[in-house]
Amino acid sequence: MRLAIVGYGRMGREVERLARRAGFEIVCIIKSRKELESRLDIVNAEVAVEFTEPAAAVGNLIHLAQAGLDIVCGTTGWYDRLDEVREVVSRCGVGVVYAPNFSVGAFLMFRIVEWLGQHLTRLKAEVGVFEAHHSGKKDAPSGTAKRIVETLKKSGLKVDESWLRVGGVVGWHFLLSDFGDETLELHHRVRSRAAFARGALLAAQLIRGRKGLFSFEQILQEFLNA
Numbered sequence: 001m002r003l004a005i006v007g008y009g010r011m012g013r014e015v016e017r018l019a020r021r022a023g024f025e026i027v028c029i030i031k032s033r034k035e036l037e038s039r040l041d042i043v044n045a046e047v048a049v050e051f052t053e054p055a056a057a058v059g060n061l062i063h064l065a066q067a068g069l070d071i072v073c074g075t076t077g078w079y080d081r082l083d084e085v086r087e088v089v090s091r092c093g094v095g096v097v098y099a100p101n102f103s104v105g106a107f108l109m110f111r112i113v114e115w116l117g118q119h120l121t122r123l124k125a126e127v128g129v130f131e132a133h134h135s136g137k138k139d140a141p142s143g144t145a146k147r148i149v150e151t152l153k154k155s156g157l158k159v160d161e162s163w164l165r166v167g168g169v170v171g172w173h174f175l176l177s178d179f180g181d182e183t184l185e186l187h188h189r190v191r192s193r194a195a196f197a198r199g200a201l202l203a204a205q206l207i208r209g210r211k212g213l214f215s216f217e218q219i220l221q222e223f224l225n226a
């Protein structure tokens, strides 16, 4: 598969490393702002993998969809504009998959939280969600933490939230629930960015042939059910 890498920071480099090892062909790497508009070779790619920054993501997605590429978007912090992106993606007839967290462990944590939320509500549990990431992460709380908190709130729970930006922590999400004399704790720790990159490359394979905007959860669940 021919890939374009859009954004060449911590994640873009990791995607490149794993993609080359797995036999993907990298036809274009966009390393900085403004470069995308002038790079005509982007159309040689089948899928663009986008890891840039919240302020750039929507513009990049629109540009790439209009160029006819399928897209894997790992950038977080732009989901208030999902409807706008969905409309452009459907008009352009491409497939886009996005996720706040492309690790398979985070997907499993989301599924457990959906199930757990209903039971914690019945048990009148007190619940808190904590996340920690490296000091270079620009958005806070993380997209993954927001997703966990939203799911718990939909179950009717009040949720305490906190976060920390420190050192080189790759990604840690922690749910603490307390009911009476016991606590139940759920942790997910990413030890290396390779976990996200591997998920993003799986998403690149799964998005081919689909049209529209999909969450990674949707297509990963279908893949696991098949």
Ligand SMILES: NC(=O)c1ccc[n+]([C@@H]2O[C@H](COP(=O)([O-])OP(=O)(O)OC[C@H]3O[C@@H](n4cnc5c(N)ncnc54)[C@H](OP(=O)(O)O)[C@@H]3O)[C@@H](O)[C@H]2O)c1
Residues within 6 Å of the ligand: 006, 007, 008, 009, 010, 011, 012, 030, 031, 032, 033, 034, 035, 036, 051, 052, 053, 054, 056, 060, 073, 074, 075, 076, 077, 099, 100, 101, 102, 103, 136, 137, 138, 139, 196
């Ligand atoms: N979904 C997931 O699994 C997952 C996992 C990890 C991180 N993330 C998210 O992915 C994003 C990137 O993370 P990161 O750690 O790789 O950040 P990073 O190291 O800061 O890299 C971002 C890179 O994107 C470049 N960039 C910014 N705007 C651009 C544009 N318009 N076109 C092309 N390149 C552009 C930046 O260039 P300059 O340095 O020149 O500004 C920088 O090199 C963040 O939103 C982060 O939260 C998601």
